[in-house]
Amino acid sequence: MIATLQCTVIDCPDPAALARFYAEILGWRVDESDPDWVTLTAAGGQRFAFQRAVDHRPPRWPDPEFPQQFHLDFDVPTRDDVERAREHVLALGASFLHDSGGRRSGFLVFADPAGHPFCLCYGQLA
Structure with a gap:
């Protein structure tokens, strides 16, 4: 092994809104301190990040x-x-x-x- 998974990053037009959507499903904590990069963190430390993609298709x-x-x-x-x-x-x-x-x-x-x-x-x- 040369690395461990830090987080999964999902491109989207509105990171805060999408993070809140998945937070409701998983019950994880949302960190919206950067509106272009919002993280969702589980009690055990697993993370998703949501990154603003202006031209998201x-x-x-x-x-x-x-x-x-x-x-x-x-x-x-x-x-x-x-x-x-x-x-x-x-x-x-x-x-x-x-x-x-x-x-x-x-x-x-x-x-x-x-x-x-x-x-x-x-x-x-x-």
Whole structure:
């Protein structure tokens, strides 16, 4: 090993707004001291950073002309839990994109307010 992961950085047009969106999902702390570089930190030290990208072109999942660039998977225990999570992320400003349709395990695909895809996964916990 020559390095450790410092944080994952997500380009977006409004770093503070997108950080607050993910803070509501994860319960992590937001640091908005620099409006162009906002960090989200977990109690255990994991971090996401959100960087202002003036010319950000949001992905259009699953259109290959506008690739997703990255996506985040969030585990929830059951289909019932994912339904509650669906309502919460929609209320926060997410857009629904796709339901894998599984009854015991699967995923729901959303776009965050800046257009990045993310999934709520259920029944796949180890």
